[in-house]
Amino acid sequence: MARAKNVLWIMCDQLRYDYLGCTGHPSLKTPNIDAMAKRGVLFTNAYVQSPICGPSRMSFYTGRYMRSHGSHWNGWPLRVGEPTLGDHLKKIGVRNVLVGKTHMAPDLEGMKMLGIPPESIIGVHVAECGFEPYERDDGLHPTGRPRPKYDEYLRQQGFEATNPWEHWANSGAADDGSLQNGWLLVHADKAARVPDEHSETPYMTRRAMDFISEAETDGTPWCLHLSYIKPHWPYIAPEPYASMYSTADMIPVIRSERERQNPHPVFGAYMDMRYSRNMARDDAREKVIPTYMGLISQIDDQMGVLMKFLEARGLLETTMIVFTSDHGDYLGDHWMGEKDLFHEQSAKIPLIIIDPSREADATRGTRSDALVEAIDLAPTFVDYFGGKVPAHILEGRSLLPLLRGPTPPDWRKVAFSEYDYAMQDVRLKLNQPIERCRLFMVFDGRWKYIHASGFRPMLYDLETDPQEFVDRGDDPDCAGIIARLQAELFDWALHPNDHITTPREKIAAYADNQLQVKGGILIGIWDEAELAAIRDKIDQRAKM
Structure with a gap:
């Protein structure tokens, strides 16, 4: 009897596209992830639909642009009734399971209005963004995020504290034993107090393996979303990863004094954010980046553990494996910290997909420079499981054709990303009304156009200026390019997939x-x- 197909969808949080060996980092060692790239396709032009955790993930989980699903910021609930990957997979008999982070907030008001108890089967499905929560861990903040199982696990190992996650997994210790707050950048060079094997990344790997072991007796196909919190801040790693890299391993900072001379108002406001001012300091970068690299090497080691586990169970032959990130991290490049804007360091992500099908043998170990969007994963998974992709709902495209052959001639010519800064004090600095705090990126593989409501556009030519130092948004010689990309944006904005209750086939049949x-x-x-x-x-x- 043929074994069921499965999908293992691995996501790191805030992992830059260029911080892997296979994507060109000269000193960061990621042999296991590099080996995964050799077994599949490495996509070199993959972009998120928003360079901020929550909206980006909601686009991954719905297969829809931010303008369509409406969750514009962290903690903004995905409205009840918004179709998710879990809904599409459920229709074809596939379990959609979570281990780790989602950044999902339930639409409690909408559920109450419809009489859906949050603890009911339907309520959990809606509240968890269509996932079956085998273990959810939205750590990141000291309080207010669910991680009861990991905290209890730490206590069972003897790591007692009111908040073990913060006091052991994300705090260091001074020479005199006093607690050092891992949230503070100055302590990024301290080793986490928790041993490696009890830190979050190995723990979540084991929990994923627990689920897979249990699912083997069931036989039902599954899509497992293993979502690591790291290398997102707090930037603190356990040994041996805390001391694995030094400043000698850092790549040169990517920034120019020209960027700070009369910058675009929105860019200037972000360069003036507290985290940007601090991460632009050389001493902060030298504290943070070696630890960031160590956290990535820890993830890589766990990829080795996970791949051996799958191989021992014969699951590599039937499991599609995806390795990606929800966005990048500026790390001081462009005088920025965090993510937020659309430079390559923020909006571009690593994406490796291993399709075990024989049809994909010809593309193994290759790179694809096709423009890929995060929303492409949902239709890819539905397609892989043999389901019919609901094109009137999902706004991405299945990547199976790219995994099994050359890029189709009708593949997308531009990629889009969005950002809403209404929740940040940038809005106050710029004196913008809430409804005007919108940024839109259009990228055609060379020119990156950014529409900023209320301001002139930004424009970068990645062919002549790959480091994005020169903003040509006010260059009269680029007026034609701006007009072309603006037309692409307007066409996209005017044609959303908003008739999600009526398939195109039904519309066509009615008109015929x-x-x-x-x-x-x-x-x-x-x-x-x-x-x-x-x-x-x-x-x-x-x-x-």
């Missing part, structure tokens, strides 16, 4: 049926001869 009967009455027909001609035409179409 020229004999419309309403209440048994034939409308707009002159006489019996015209009626006969219409019926004859319909009969002929039915025979085709």
Whole structure:
């Protein structure tokens, strides 16, 4: 009996596209992830639909742009009724399971209005963004995020504290034993107090393996979303990863003094954010980046553990494996910290997909420079499991054609990303009304155009300026390029997938049926001869 197909979807949080060996980092060691790239396809032009955790993940989980799903910021609930990957997979008998982070906030008001108890089966499905939460861990903040199982695990190992996650997994210790707050950048060079094997990344790997072991006895196909919190801040790593890298391993900072001379108002406001001012300091970068690299090497080691586990169970032959990130991290490049804007360091992500199918053998170990969007994963998974991709709902495209052959001639020519800064004090600095705090990126593989509501556009030519130092948004010589990309943006904005309750096939069939009967009455027909001609035409179409 043939084994069921599965998908293992691995996501790191805030992992830059260029911080892997296989994507060009000269000193960061990621042999296991590099080996995964050799077994699949490495996509070199993959972009998120928003460079901030929550909106980006909601686009991954719905297969829809931010303008469509409406979750514009961290903690903004995904509205009840918004279709998710879990809904699409459920229809074809596939479990959609979570181990780790989602950044999902439930729409409690919408659930209450519809009479859906949050603890009910439907309520959990809605509240967890369509996932079956095997273990959810939205750590990141000291309080207010669910991680009860990991905290209890730490206590069982003897790591007692009111908040073990913060006091052991994400705090260091000074020479005198005093606690050092891992949230503070100055302590990023301290080793986490928790041993490696009890830190979050190995723990979540084991929990994923627990699920897979249990699922083997079931036989139901599954899509497992293993979502690591690291290398996202707090930037603190356990040994041996805390001391694995030094400043000698850092790549040169990517920034130019020209960027700070009369910058675009939005860019200037972000460079003035507290985290940007601090991460632009050389001493902060030298504290943070070696630890960031260590956290990535820890993830890589866990990839080795996970791949051996799958191989021992014969699951590599039937499991599609995806390795990616929800966005990047500026790390001081462009005088920025965090993510937020659309430079490559933020909006571009690593993406490796291993399709175990024989049809994908010809592309193994190759790179694809096709423009790929995060929303492409949902239709890819539905397609892989043999389901019909609901194109009237999912706004991405299945990547199976790219995994099994050359890029189709009708592949997308531009990629889009969005950002809403209404929740940040940048809005106050710029004196912008809430509804105008919108940024839109259009990238055609060379030119990156950024529409900023209320301000002039930004424009970068990645062919002549790959480091994105020169903003040509006010260059009159680029007026034609701006007009072309602006037209792409307007066309995209005016044609969302918003008729999600009515498939295109139904619309097409309705339009094709020229004999419309309403209440048994034939409308707009002159006489019996015209009626006969219409019926004859319909009969002929039915025979085709």
